[in-house]
Amino acid sequence: MGFGTLALALLLLAPRPATGQHESEVVLQEMSDADGNRQLFAIQGETADGIPDWSPDREGPPLSIAKAAEIAQAAARKRHPQFGNFEISMIQMHTLSCYPRRPNKWFYVFDMRPLRKGETLVGAMVWEVVLMDGTVVPPQDLGTTGKD
Numbered sequence: 001m002g003f004g005t006l007a008l009a010l011l012l013l014a015p016r017p018a019t020g021q022h023e024s025e026v027v028l029q030e031m032s033d034a035d036g037n038r039q040l041f042a043i044q045g046e047t048a049d050g051i052p053d054w055s056p057d058r059e060g061p062p063l064s065i066a067k068a069a070e071i072a073q074a075a076a077r078k079r080h081p082q083f084g085n086f087e088i089s090m091i092q093m094h095t096l097s098c099y100p101r102r103p104n105k106w107f108y109v110f111d112m113r114p115l116r117k118g119e120t121l122v123g124a125m126v127w128e129v130v131l132m133d134g135t136v137v138p139p140q141d142l143g144t145t146g147k148d
Contacts, residue, residue: 026048027042028042028129038145040139050133051096051105051131063132063134069088071134072088072110072130073085073086073088075128076112076114076128084118087113087120090111091110094109106132107131108131110128110130127139
């Protein structure tokens with residue numbers, strides 16, 4: 001038996017959640033800002049299973065961009081009340097493609113710049129992750145990476 005065959009056999013025999021079971025955590029996104037502050041956005045497997053299915057080759061997403069943006073901005077204002085508002089600088093849509101049981105589960109990632117007295121704070125960035133059911137995923141603080 002060759003190494004490749006052995007590796008494949010071990011992979012196939014590796015324990016996996018049975019049908020109806022959930023992974024304990026599904027990582028959606030990890031971000032870090034210019035200062036090295038890292039945040040992880042993750043959800044429970046059961047939450048991931050509850051995200052409405054969607055495929056870009058069908059009609060629009062279950063949660064419109066406009067509604068998701070409204071939800072993201074409200075979440076950012078709640079999490080960072082020291083800022084007046086937030087300017088969306090980028091909107092991304094991602095799938096849980098690395099989780100094969102969930103090929104049609106999508107979510108939004110909003111990159112936003114804080115505003116204070118109507119002025120954009122240069123260099124500051126806030127992220128909000130919004131699932132297609134409107135759930136906001138709170139970030140987990142991972143600390144700061146070392147800087148040279």
